[in-house]
Every structure is written in C-alpha cells, then in structure tokens.
Amino acid sequence: MSESLTLTLRRTLGSARFRYTSELELQDGIAELFTARGIAFERERQLGPDRVDFFIAGIAIEVKIEGSLSDVTRQLHRYSEHPDVTGVVLVTTRARHNAMPNLMTAKPVDVIHLLGSVF
Amino acid sequence: MKTYGTLQLEHEKHRWRLECEPHVMLRLKRLFASVGKRSHGVVYVADTEENARDLEWFIDRYRLEVSPRASAHLVKQSLMHRERASLVDALIAGRMPPTDFNRVLALPARGYQQVAGDIVLRGGSLLLADEVGLGKTLSAICTFTDTRTLPALVVTLTHLPKQWANEIAKFAPSLRVHILKKGTPYDLTRIGGRGKQLGLSAGTPDVIITNYHKLTGWAETLAPVVRSVVFDECQELRRRGAPGERSQKYQAAEHVARYTQFRMGLSATPFYNYGGEIWNVMNVLRPDGLGTETEFHTEWCVSAADKPRISDPHAFGTFMREAGMMIRRTRKDVGRELPPLSKVPHHVEADPEAIEKIAGSASELARIILRQGESHRGEKFHASEELSNKLRQATGIAKAPYVAEFVRLLVESGEKVVLYGWHHEVYRLWGELLRDLAPAFFTGVQSISEKDKSKQAFVAGESRVLIMSLRAGAGLDGLQGKCRNVVFGELDWSPGVHEQCIGRVYRDGQIDPVVAYFLVAESGSDPIVADVLGLKKSQIDGVLEPTGALVEHLDQGDGNVKRLAAAFLLQRGLSLPAQTAVAS
Numbered sequence: 001m002s003e004s005l006t007l008t009l010r011r012t013l014g015s016a017r018f019r020y021t022s023e024l025e026l027q028d029g030i031a032e033l034f035t036a037r038g039i040a041f042e043r044e045r046q047l048g049p050d051r052v053d054f055f056i057a058g059i060a061i062e063v064k065i066e067g068s069l070s071d072v073t074r075q076l077h078r079y080s081e082h083p084d085v086t087g088v089v090l091v092t093t094r095a096r097h098n099a100m101p102n103l104m105t106a107k108p109v110d111v112i113h114l115l116g117s118v119f
Numbered sequence: 120m121k122t123y124g125t126l127q128l129e130h131e132k133h134r135w136r137l138e139c140e141p142h143v144m145l146r147l148k149r150l151f152a153s154v155g156k157r158s159h160g161v162v163y164v165a166d167t168e169e170n171a172r173d174l175e176w177f178i179d180r181y182r183l184e185v186s187p188r189a190s191a192h193l194v195k196q197s198l199m200h201r202e203r204a205s206l207v208d209a210l211i212a213g214r215m216p217p218t219d220f221n222r223v224l225a226l227p228a229r230g231y232q233q234v235a236g237d238i239v240l241r242g243g244s245l246l247l248a249d250e251v252g253l254g255k256t257l258s259a260i261c262t263f264t265d266t267r268t269l270p271a272l273v274v275t276l277t278h279l280p281k282q283w284a285n286e287i288a289k290f291a292p293s294l295r296v297h298i299l300k301k302g303t304p305y306d307l308t309r310i311g312g313r314g315k316q317l318g319l320s321a322g323t324p325d326v327i328i329t330n331y332h333k334l335t336g337w338a339e340t341l342a343p344v345v346r347s348v349v350f351d352e353c354q355e356l357r358r359r360g361a362p363g364e365r366s367q368k369y370q371a372a373e374h375v376a377r378y379t380q381f382r383m384g385l386s387a388t389p390f391y392n393y394g395g396e397i398w399n400v401m402n403v404l405r406p407d408g409l410g411t412e413t414e415f416h417t418e419w420c421v422s423a424a425d426k427p428r429i430s431d432p433h434a435f436g437t438f439m440r441e442a443g444m445m446i447r448r449t450r451k452d453v454g455r456e457l458p459p460l461s462k463v464p465h466h467v468e469a470d471p472e473a474i475e476k477i478a479g480s481a482s483e484l485a486r487i488i489l490r491q492g493e494s495h496r497g498e499k500f501h502a503s504e505e506l507s508n509k510l511r512q513a514t515g516i517a518k519a520p521y522v523a524e525f526v527r528l529l530v531e532s533g534e535k536v537v538l539y540g541w542h543h544e545v546y547r548l549w550g551e552l553l554r555d556l557a558p559a560f561f562t563g564v565q566s567i568s569e570k571d572k573s574k575q576a577f578v579a580g581e582s583r584v585l586i587m588s589l590r591a592g593a594g595l596d597g598l599q600g601k602c603r604n605v606v607f608g609e610l611d612w613s614p615g616v617h618e619q620c621i622g623r624v625y626r627d628g629q630i631d632p633v634v635a636y637f638l639v640a641e642s643g644s645d646p647i648v649a650d651v652l653g654l655k656k657s658q659i660d661g662v663l664e665p666t667g668a669l670v671e672h673l674d675q676g677d678g679n680v681k682r683l684a685a686a687f688l689l690q691r692g693l694s695l696p697a698q699t700a701v702a703s
Contacts (some may be wrong), residue, residue: 019670
C-alpha cells in the first residue's frame with residue numbers, strides 16, 4: 001500500500017471532529033471531508049459478498065462506531081482477500097479496535113482511531 | 120352521522136381512553152406508535168398537548184363520540200400546543216417583541232436572556248439549555264420581576280446558593296432572598312418580603328434558595344407556598360430511581376413542581392448519559408410533555424436494558440424545540456462568540472505497575488459481574504461500581520506522574536491551569552508531585568469556605584494550579600479571564616461533566632482562546648471510558664444541536680503541545696532538537 005496515502009488519510013481524518021449519531025452519518029461526514037480536501041474516493045464498492053464503505057486506489061476503508069473486535073477482524077480479513085485490494089484501513093471511534101493485526105493476507109492493515117471526535 | 124367508537128377523558132389519570140372498531144383501531148395504532156400493538160378493544164393515550172392535537176384530526180377523519188366537556192378539553196389542549204409552538208418560534212425569531220424586563224432590573228439583561236424569561240411567563244415551563252456560560256441565571260431572575268412568580272424557589276447545587284443570592288442582589292436588589300439553612304423546615308415568615316402583598320404571611324421571603332439535598336425535607340412545606348420553581352443544573356433530575364426505590368431528591372422536586380404555576384430548568388447539559396434520562400428531567404419541568412414513560416420509550420428509544428437510548432437524536436431534538444419545551448442557543452446564535460476553544464486529546468504514558476497491582480482483586484470483581492443469572496443483581500451492581508472505581512483510580516495513579524509533568528510544563532511556560540480529577544488518592548499524588556507550585560484544591564474534601572478560599576487564591580494568582588473535582592464545580596463562575604487551560608488528568612464517564620468543567624473557564628468574560636487537554640492513557644480504564652464517552656456524546660449532540668455540521672475542524676492538538684514544549688525549552692535557554700518544525 002502506498003505509505004503516503006495512509007499517512008494522508010491519517011492526517012486528514014485526524015484534523016477533523018465528526019458529529020454523528022449513526023455509522024452512516026459518520027461516513028457522510030468523512031465523505032464531506034474527503035471532497036473538501038480533494039481526495040477522490042468511491043463509496044460502497046462491491047468487494048465479493050461485501051460492500052466496503054470507501055475505496056481509494058486499492059485501499060479498502062471501513063468505518064466503524066461499534067462491533068466486536070472479532071466481527072470487525074473477520075470483515076477486514078474478507079476485504080484483504082479480494083484481489084483488487086492492496087491494503088485495508090479501519091476508521092473507528094472504538095479504542096478496542098486498536099488491537100487489530102497489522103497484516104492480513106500479506107496486506108497491510110491500519111487503524112485510525114478518531115479520538116478527537118470522542119471528546 | 121356514523122361514529123366509530125368513543126373517546127373519553129380520564130382526567131385524574133391524565134389520559135384518554137379510546138374504544139373503537141377494529142379497522143379504525145388499526146389506523147389508530149399506526150398513528151400512535153406508543154400504543155401497544157397487542158392492546159385489544161381499548162387503548163389509552165396520555166393527555167398531552169401533542170396527543171390532543173393529533174387526536175383532534177384523528178376524530179375528524181374517524182368520528183368518535185366525545186362528551187362536550189372532553190371535547191372542550193381536547194380543543195384547549197390542542198390550542199395550547201399551537202400557541203406554545205408559535206409563541207416560542209415568534210419570540211426567538213424576533214417577530215414578537217419580548218417583555219421589556221430592563222425597565223425593572225437594576226442592570227440590563229440581554230435580549231436573548233429576556234426572551235427565555237418571557238417564554239416561561241407566557242408558557243408556564245421551559246428547559247433552557249443555552250450553551251454553558253451564556254447567563255441562564257439572569258433569564259430566571261427576569262421571571263422574578265413578575266410578582267405572579269413570587270415567592271419563587273431556586274433549587275441549585277450545594278456550592279451555588281451564595282452565587283445565586285449575589286446575582287439576584289445585583290440585578291433585582293428589591294427582592295428579599297433567603298437561603299435555607301437547615302434540611303428540616305423552620306419558620307419562614309420572619310424573613311421579610313412581599314408576603315402580605317402576595318396574600319401570604321407578611322415576612323415570607325420573595326425568593327427562597329436551596330440545594331437539591333435540603334429540598335427533600337422542605338418539599339411538603341414549600342409546595343403550597345411557592346408559585347414558581349427554578350431547577351438550576353437540572354441534570355440533577357436525570358435519575359428517578361426504580362419503582363419502589365424512587366430517589367427522594369427526585370420525588371421532592373416532582374412534588375414541588377406539581378404545585379407551581381411556573382417551572383424552569385436550567386442546564387447546558389440537561390442529560391449526562393443516554394438520552395432516556397431526558398424523560399425524567401421533563402417529567403418534572405413539564406409533566407406529560409413527553410407522554411408517559413412507556414410511551415416515550417416506545418416512541419423514541421431503543422432500549423439497552425435499563426439505559427434507554429434515543430434512536431434518532433436529531434428528530435427528537437427538533438421535536439423538543441418545535442413543541443416549545445426546550446430552547447438552546449449557542450454562542451454563535453446570540454452573537455457572543457468567545458475566542459476559540461480547542462479540545463485536544465493527548466496520549467500520556469501510564470505506569471503499568473500501578474494497573475497491575477489491582478489485577479487480582481479486579482479479576483475477582485469481573486467474575487462476579489459476568490456471573491450468569493439474575494439472582495446476584497445487587498451484588499453485581501456493587502461489583503461493577505467497585506471495579507469501575509478501582510480501575511479508574513489505578514489508571515489515575517498510573518498516569519499521575521505524567522499528568523503532573525504535563526501540568527508543570529504549562530505552568531512553567533507561564534500559564535495557569537485548572538486540573539480535573541476524581542479520586543482522592545490521585546489528588547494527593549498530584550499535590551505531592553506539584554508541591555513546589557502550591558496547588559489549590561477544590562474537591563469533595565474541602566468545606567464550602569475552603570473551596571471559596573482556593574478559588575480566591577487561584578484567581579489572585581497565589582496558586583497557579585487549581586485541582587478540582589470533576590463533579591464539584593458545575594455552575595461555578597469567576598475563573599474565566601484568569602486562566603485559559605483546562606487539563607483532564609482523569610476522565611469522567613459523562614460528556615456532560617466534561618462540558619461543565621470546561622465551562623468553568625470557557626464562559627462570558629474569557630478573552631483568550633481556551634485549550635482543554637484530555638490526557639488519555641492507552642491502558643487501564645481510559646480506552647473503555649473513551650468509547651463510552653463517544654457513544655453518549657453522539658446522543659447529546661444529536662438532541663441539543665440537531666442541525667449541527669457533520670464535520671468541524673479540529674484544532675491540531677499536536678501543534679499546540681509542540682508549541683508548548685518549544686516555548687518551555689526556549690524559556691530555559693535550552694536548544695530545540697534538530698528538525699523541529701513548530702507552526703506558529
């Protein structure tokens with residue numbers, strides 16, 4: 001995965017505070033931010049049986065405000081197995097998702113914890 | 120003309136009884152989501168203004184038999200609904216001139232403060248949820264200038280009666296104010312006030328101020344006497360207690376409120392945790408405003424066991440406003456914007472040993488909590504309290520040296536700091552680690568006069584660090600302009616508490632940008648508490664600001680802390696590490 005894209009995502013998402021009452025609203029906020037920063041993205045891209053929230057240049061981005069670690073891990077793992085995917089990023093408001101393996105199917109997995117939106 | 124059934128008013132039970140043909144009943148159930156799906160033949164709907172308005176058009180479509188008396192009540196309630204909504208709307212939008220309270224106040228109130236007072240006088244009740252520090256107290260004082268509200272009762276937090284008395288003396292000096300001194304009733308007719316003019320014993324005070332705790336003993340005595348009640352920091356009413364073990368504080372408030380003509384709740388943070396708490400608060404301020412508790416739950420909440428969450432906070436917030444039950448103005452709305460506030464989460468180290476120490480007893484407690492079955496409910500509850508407390512304290516202790524260093528960094532770069540915590544053991548550690556900076560304390564241990572002294576020492580600059588309890592300071596005024604840094608060395612479970620804490624410094628009179636640092640450890644209880652905070656915050660934001668933007672710019676925390684570190688090094692004549700880029 002391109003190192004710089006993950007970094008850009010981390011920096012961009014870290015510079016915003018999101019207001020949300022549902023996962024969908026958080027995704028809308030993220031889409032709004034990406035658009036404002038000129039980051040091109042695809043939403044709801046079909047990856048095998050799943051639809052990933054955002055897809056940017058081979059990177060599957062999943063947004064979570066809840067879900068157990070194991071459920072989320074399984075979901076990310078399915079993404080990582082898809083041939084179009086070169087890397088996976090989890091954008092989450094939950095600290096417990098930090099314990100994600102950083103490699104799945106030999107593809108890098110990054111977790112961006114939106115701590116700024118919590119306070 | 121054909122009728123489809125009957126509509127009867129059960130006045131004493133505050134509800135409507137509907138009996139109608141099965142196909143009409145199906146329609147009715149679709150309209151009133153709160154009516155149980157399984158109820159047959161007869162259904163009940165709470166007698167609220169909202170429901171009256173809906174029932175009115177329902178019986179227009181499906182004629183029901185209604186007695187003339189019930190019909191008159193229905194029309195009256197429904198009219199009230201229309202009027203209240205348009206009144207609040209007109210006043211807020213400025214289409215209707217508000218009562219000019221400034222003719223009678225010693226010092227002028229601002230327009231938006233008068234509007235809130237006016238809504239109470241015209242509509243009878245209001246939850247005033249203006250942003251922290253916009254001067255809600257004065258809106259209440261506006262209402263006291265109308266003698267219909269006297270004698271008035273103000274119920275506030277333990278440390279605030281004095282502050283209230285001072286404000287009243289400043290703006291309405293002709294009012295005779297009395298702060299209740301004991302928790303048990305004594306003769307109030309010798310205080311002096313407008314008593315006689317109001318048809319009461321001469322000597323009854325005009326405004327009686329008490330804390331929530333004392334109200335318990337006084338409720339019976341005061342209820343028949345006072346004509347209006349103000350619940351300051353009304354999030355205190357968020358807990359009602361389970362049936363059979365109702366909170367005494369809550370019952371006292373409910374009792375007094377039932378008797379009074381005017382009711383006002385003041386709080387920037389009317390609920391602290393999950394949205395379900397708002398029903399308890401509104402039940403006191405405007406009984407039946409939200410229907411029965413069951414109706415409220417079915418209509419608005421998803422139940423997470425005993426902590427009902429509001430399923431659509433935006434919709435609910437909009438509803439509360441449109442029904443004229445709540446108003447909330449932000450600083451921006453009223454053109455009193457302060458310099459910016461940044462909330463900066465900052466990771467700090469934590470000493471793993473301090474957390475490890477409690478591992479043994481903590482896992483024992485955890486096992487109790489996770490035990491299957493209902494039989495150990497009480498035990499489980501206590502175990503969770505204890506575990507939460509133990510873990511949070513251990514986390515506080517583990518972070519303490521790093522928190523103290525962080526605060527020292529701020530102080531030595533010339534700043535003053537309000538440092539928030541929760542556990543005595545943690546305060547003690549901070550006190551030791553920062554001893555040379557002579558911190559002042561404002562926590563649960565200090566008496567009211569000691570707290571006042573601490574506040575003075577901090578305001579005067581004798582202490583540059585004020586160590587405060589997370590839950591001791593709601594409503595406290597006077598720190599703004601003296602300090603622009605808030606540090607959370609320990610976290611609370613409720614976002615509302617953090618708002619209140621920041622509000623001590625970030626309020627009218629603040630001239631500098633304020634930074635609130637949340638020092639978060641990556642171990643111990645902090646990650647869990649942060650998760651819960653996020654969840655609760657989304658409920659609160661949704662209700663209070665239904666139309667807020669989805670994204671806002673987060674002032675880059677890193678930048679702030681880096682600037683601080685650089686200033687610190689430079690002040691000590693030390694050089695910056697190579698390649699330090701510090702944005703100015």
